[in-house]
Amino acid sequence: MFDSGVGGLSVLSALVRRLPHEDFVYLGDTARLPYGSKPAAMVRGFAFELAAELVDRGVKAIVVACNSAATASLPDLASAAPVPVWGVVEPGVSAALAAHTGGPVGVLGTHRTIAAGSYQAHLAAAGIDAWARACPLFVPIVEEGVADGEIAELVARHYLADRPADLRTVILGCTHYPALVPTLRTVLGPAVALIDGANATAEVVADGLARLGLARPAAPAPGRVLQLVTGDLESYRHVAAILGGPAGDVLPLRLPLTPRKAWMARAGVAA
């Protein structure tokens, strides 16, 4: 799996819980974050590059554990890559539809995710109105470790001020946002369902691996978790601790990554 940085660790944690005997390689591209404010074509290129790195390392499947990268690269990356690829958007939408009790569904995410409109398109395909809001201060607030204080609450009130009165389902469309759940509950009240795509993604991946005959048979020993980071290891460990990332080795990964592949060129990813 890969992510622009540490946010995807919430997805990694969910996967490790659901599939404890599988091995995981997590690429955190902290040297080039944030993806949420970068051009779509640039983020799409990063996603293909990280996927190629994972393919070179022999993974049997890929999870795009970053909403900004998933909205910028899917479904193209899934069509092009030589292994199955799953994102976090469709599982999140499915979980929201399962929890939906009427009214519009809210989508909170980065500028990139909201502008890409993938959540809104999936909801529209299901006949549901979306209320989408870009919340660019949420990621720095979480990474600063002030997700449950008065700053976070004030910022959340600011972003949510003009929400529809009948909003009862809200998708957390960024992997950092689960850290803001207590604050969002205070602002939105207990009746609003907050949908975190991490667990839903873990279910989709578990089902997909089983369906494709790729699941590892249950074993007494847990699988290994390797985290590879393009930027500063110390900063990564610091923020990973705030977000409650899983244990495992954390090693540096040097940019630039592996050379361009034929399957990337066929998908129109420039060298």
Add this chain to the structure above:
Amino acid sequence: MFDSGVGGLSVLSALVRRLPHEDFVYLGDTARLPYGSKPAAMVRGFAFELAAELVDRGVKAIVVACNSAATASLPDLASAAPVPVWGVVEPGVSAALAAHTGGPVGVLGTHRTIAAGSYQAHLAAAGIDAWARACPLFVPIVEEGVADGEIAELVARHYLADRPADLRTVILGCTHYPALVPTLRTVLGPAVALIDGANATAEVVADGLARLGLARPAAPAPGRVLQLVTGDLESYRHVAAILGGPAGDVLPLRLPLTPRKAWMARAGVAA
């Protein structure tokens, strides 16, 4: 001049006001921002790369208009580059010393700038105690366009809560922070001098060009201003407008930049 993004536009504006008949080329490395949270060695490499790009474009001098880049690359870059190089730290410290009326001097900046300790070292060399505080939420707050609202005030109170009682001089050690001056005045009160290094840097550059015989003679027509941006042009123009950047052409600059130079290799910048 170069900057990690748009923050240095406050320095560009000051330079254009002070030296209206000079031409300016501004490189905004928005594709790789933020510099403030990246490892020092990485930011140092970016600074040398951007300086080489400017040298290739025939500039007669370089201003490092980003505190994070200046603290990571100076004085090495100034020693290595084939043209004069000025940063924003020393002018800012000089302006603070000129305004100083006793007590410690506060320094507000990014994680990178505060951790590098350049401001603190310059103040210590002048026999002044520094009170330094990293304020990582300030940049996203300014770029969000909420610098003068209740969010900014609450965040400022959070960062400044444990300031010394006798703090009467505060250096704005990040080029985004001038946008926060009204808020900082509210929090700190009218008696605290807020030092913005932009004007001080323009004075240092004007004096330096004159001293080195590099100043362009006064001319009736104003000079040209060219802005080159590594990331998304639309995002750049959006944030530049919030920050009140000067007029002039804005064009894309593709990464990677020019090949490594001998003077970079001599300074230990890896290819």
